[in-house]
Amino acid sequence: MIKSRTLHSCFAFALLGLMLLGCGRRRELPQAGPPPVTVAPAIEREVVDFDEYTGHVEAISSVDVYAKVSGYLEKVAFQDGALVKTGDLLFLIDKRSYQAEYDQAVSELALFEAKEKLAKTTLARNEKLVTKGAVSQEAFDEAVAAADEATAQVAASKSDIAAKKVNLDYCTISSPIDGRIDRTFVTIGNLVQSGIGNPTLLTTIVSVDPVYVYFDVDELALLKYIEQTNQDTDDRADGSLRDQKIPVELSLADGTIYPHRGIVDFGSNQVNAATGTLTVRAVVPNPDGTLRPGMFARVKVAAGNPYKAVLVPQQAIGANQSNRFVYVMNDKGDAIVKPVTLGTKQGKLQVVKTGLKAGEEVIINGTLLVRPGKPVKADHATMPDPPPIDKNLLRSEIDEEQPSAEKPQDKPKDETKEAAPAPMDS
Template structure:
């Protein structure tokens, strides 16, 4: 009986399913082409820079020690001040050394008096020895006494000079112009000198100029020498000092130091372990902004200016195989193009291969683009790379100081742009 009751219900459900299944299928909405921004790739003159990590050192550095022992009486400078060569720094209690000097002066006076007596006795005996009034033995004794008196006077003079040196050492002056550190010893302390554990009083470092030391790999070194070979006599030895390569200095916060340095020294051998050569640049530091010990970034022009195709970093995609950009074809479809990247210049990147100047590149909306699919482009323009600083491209000529101005020169094929910092 239950089967007869349920049968009409099952039949109705089957009928509804049949009617629904036979109706028209619902289609998914068609995807609209994504909106993107495109801009033509530009060709500009650029310069590649090699960048190194370096540190600042003072040209001259002096550790101030006392050459005599005694109690410190006076500190005559302010901690961290700039001092001049010959400026008074410390005074040590000189009473003991003054007494020793005065004693040496008195001793000389005594020996001078003895010498005068000995010389007078010798002169008298020299006249009497011929007549027999003075024996030869007595005459010989007077000669020896006169010579001894002269030697005593000379010894007294030397002793006075030695005591004068000790007395002068009680007053300590600056050996160089520079910035002084704090005093490590305060008034009233006993200062020790000599071998063992002498007392370090303070340190002084020169300020202007300073050295920037950094390590250059051997391939870059050979490239620099080859690049500038034409600027020197081909028959002469090529050294880093003779090339006078200008360098740019960047501080730890990324700011550019306003004055250029000049390479003046390279180590006499390349490290076999690291394949690098230690190089030194002289950097003007008139305002004292560069302190010894600072870490800096040093940039050196790696080659001459050249024409390059550039696109923004945002236009470059990457996968496990290569780097690529999307180029817009005549049908507004995105075509994937594998490219070989070069150096970075401001917001732009050099494209060595795979792209020509003037081709429209998708610079915004890269993530929603699919190869060979249409897009809705919005025209835009490429940003400009930073202007080339001409002063870092050439060697500084003989007797010419490193140039402190960084007025950039606009290349011929680049529209006028306001000066901007060099690429970071």
């Protein structure tokens, strides 16, 4: 009993001590100062909006090389992957049998010409004699028929020679276009088949310079391009993309910018109802052979003319459930929220369509520490400039004398083509 009272007394004294400690003076926490931020005045610069599409490269001309006569392959006269010119020797088929047929046809022509000469001589003699009654009319008619028959045989023989000459010439296979040749699909000694059944594909050739780049444009962008042309020319055009001379810029798969600009020269005559897009083609110079058929590229097209726009860095833009906003420091040093409407990206900057004026102090760093309506400790900086406008991508700056890609054969052959390799035995 005494032990229990002692424990209760100790517990009571301990509780009283804790209560007395709690009634003591509290420790005051240090007051936090305004968060450090970086501010810079919003800038106004001239910019251009661009649309980007995924395109693929195709050759303007592509030829599958087949043999027109059957025979054993005797010679391969090119290096795999080389540049060839029109008329360069590619393959040679064993021509001995075709040469023999041609020589036989030539001999038959000589025979028929001799028969024709004899028939005409006989006809001329009988024509004089029939008037004197020395030759019957029947014999004269037979002489006329024989002469006509001999003449017909000579004509038929000449046609046969022409056919045999064609087959003989087909034994020599030359390049039909300028371009880059593929590897040979058939090696020397193999039988090459011709005809419509199962002809032997020997190789393929594709033109090199220029090339086509195809991409799909949505119908809203298409209408925008046409309307822009109407505004620039003050004339209602017929909607042809060729006449609009729209320049394009290519970015390759590794992100590099292709150095040569292209021009849109074709648009399909109907929009794909399933995708809402129109297939568009641009012709692009390819003097170095960098672009190969089948390659993919990003196609960049100017969406309109240059215009003045307010710009801020992309990291200065915040977002909530309803809209986008930026923090602006007012004259009192407080952070104010301003909802904004955004436009396109210009390098590391973002176009602000509405909600912000040039010169307003925008918080560009430290936005996570900012509280709306609270003061901030500002460190002043300047905005970077957007990328310069490439005038080569503006329609008004296109060189009118730029050659059309419709007729690549009009340009001098020695501008972009390598010398064809000397014929060699494979």
